[in-house]
Amino acid sequence: MWSLFPALLMGWSLGANDAANVFGLGVAVRAVRYWTAVCLTATAALLGAYLSGAAGMATYTALASQGLRSSFCVALAAGLTVTVMTWRGLPVSTTQAAVGAILGVALATGREVEWGVLMRVVLSWITSPVAALAIAYVLHRVVSPLVERKLAGLLWYDRTMRLGIIVIGIWGAYALGANNVANVTGVYVGAGVLSVPVAALVGGASIALGVLTFSRPVMETVGERLVSLGTWPALLAVTAQATVLQAFSLIGVPVSASQAVVGAVVGIGLVKGVAAVNVRQLVAIFAGWVLTPLGAGVVGYLLWLGVGRFLPG
Numbered sequence: 001m002w003s004l005f006p007a008l009l010m011g012w013s014l015g016a017n018d019a020a021n022v023f024g025l026g027v028a029v030r031a032v033r034y035w036t037a038v039c040l041t042a043t044a045a046l047l048g049a050y051l052s053g054a055a056g057m058a059t060y061t062a063l064a065s066q067g068l069r070s071s072f073c074v075a076l077a078a079g080l081t082v083t084v085m086t087w088r089g090l091p092v093s094t095t096q097a098a099v100g101a102i103l104g105v106a107l108a109t110g111r112e113v114e115w116g117v118l119m120r121v122v123l124s125w126i127t128s129p130v131a132a133l134a135i136a137y138v139l140h141r142v143v144s145p146l147v148e149r150k151l152a153g154l155l156w157y158d159r160t161m162r163l164g165i166i167v168i169g170i171w172g173a174y175a176l177g178a179n180n181v182a183n184v185t186g187v188y189v190g191a192g193v194l195s196v197p198v199a200a201l202v203g204g205a206s207i208a209l210g211v212l213t214f215s216r217p218v219m220e221t222v223g224e225r226l227v228s229l230g231t232w233p234a235l236l237a238v239t240a241q242a243t244v245l246q247a248f249s250l251i252g253v254p255v256s257a258s259q260a261v262v263g264a265v266v267g268i269g270l271v272k273g274v275a276a277v278n279v280r281q282l283v284a285i286f287a288g289w290v291l292t293p294l295g296a297g298v299v300g301y302l303l304w305l306g307v308g309r310f311l312p313g
Contacts, residue, residue: 002313003193004202006075011184011206012213013082014094015045019215020178021091021241022172025234029308031162032169038215040166041173042208044205044263048177054196055252056076060098063117064106071187072214078183078302081292087299090288093256095127098183100293104300105308114273121253128255129263135240135283138265144271147232164237172242175256179205179249186254190217200266207229233268240264249267259289 021208022045023037032040066074071117078097085092099121106113184203188194229237248255262285269277 001125003296004188006072006077006079007185007188007202008206010075010082010094010098010254011077011176011181012210013079013086013208014180014183015042015210015212016214017082017086017094017210017218018176018207020275022220022238023169024142024219024261025229025237025265026165028170029165029229029231029234031165031231034216034219037056037169037219038211040041040170041176041215042211043210044170045177046174046204046208048179049181049207050177050197050200051073052174052178052249053181053200053203055249056179056254057186057196057199059117059121059252059254060102060182060186062114062119064102064111064190067230068191068193069305069308069311070105070109071191072311073105073300073303074098074101074156074187075125076271077104077296077303079297080299084295085288085292086214086218086293088288089220090285091218091262092256092285092288092292093125094180094183094307095121095254095256095260096289097296098186098254100296102291104297105304107297108301108304108308117150117201120291124248124253124255124306125259127266128248129259131247132240132244132263133267133270134261136237136264137270139236139240140271142270143236160230161235164235165231168235168238168242172245172257174312175242179235179245179254180257181207182254186264211289225240229265229268231252235262236260237261237268240267256289258285269288279308 019041022041026032027034027037068112078101181203185199189199241264244260
């Protein structure tokens with residue numbers, strides 16, 4: 001059981017960091033209350049992890065072979081890195097943290113890395129935010145004028161938009177659990193420590209706990225500090241993010257919910273004009289994306305040298 005502690009930490013930090021990517025915008029525009037949002041996110045993410053999380057675990061299993069000790073170091077390095085970024089209020093990529101930690105431990109242990117799998121994952125770090133940006137931009141540019149001309153001002157318009165944010169948010173939370181549970185317990189499946197159903201359940205439960213206990217700081221960053229959005233643009237942004245997460249879940253590539261939602265929010269902002277985007281906050285988020293895999297890799301490398309090789313198993 002001691003070996004699963006880092007996985008629980010990683011899941012907790014993932015939930016705390018990534019809940020903002022699902023309902024941060026909805027909370028910011030007052031479409032849903034904070035505690036309602038986190039309860040919906042926790043429940044849907046757990047279901048997504050358990051019912052649809054197997055494909056992403058297969059990708060991490062193929063990336064590099066794992067044992068009990070290396071799995072411990074990978075999960076602990078990734079969990080510590082994401083926890084620090086969450087404490088700083090930055091939406092970062094848990095996928096980048098997991099991959100960085102895997103590479104750091106592989107370098108320390110001399111394990112072989114499947115570079116083809118790595119390139120596919122790294123490519124997703126670029127394509128997922130760009131795809132979310134493009135989807136949100138096109139939706140806002142093409143659909144918004146029609147909606148605002150035909151429906152704005154009607155009594156049920158705002159209520160319908162708020163309901164839409166909640167429904168899409170639940171879908172996004174499900175996709176988050178399905179896509180990102182591999183970041184939590186995928187290495188344990190590769191090491192033969194956990195079966196896929198148990199890994200999905202443990203990972204999903206720890207993600208849900210993180211959502212419920214410490215998701216407010218990052219939710220404020222995503223929802224309020226990057227771009228000021230109204231109810232309809234917020235709905236378009238969460239739709240773009242959920243679409244990207246679901247698409248990558250189907251092909252079994254874990255991607256960053258943080259990168260997807262930031263890309264979507266920036267896409268909405270670009271329709272309003274570059275001046276609408278908080279460039280300083282965006283640069284801080286980009287810096288977090290660069291530092292996350294590097295930091296997790298260094299921490300994983302040092303953990304193996306200082307602790308991992310002396311562990312039992």
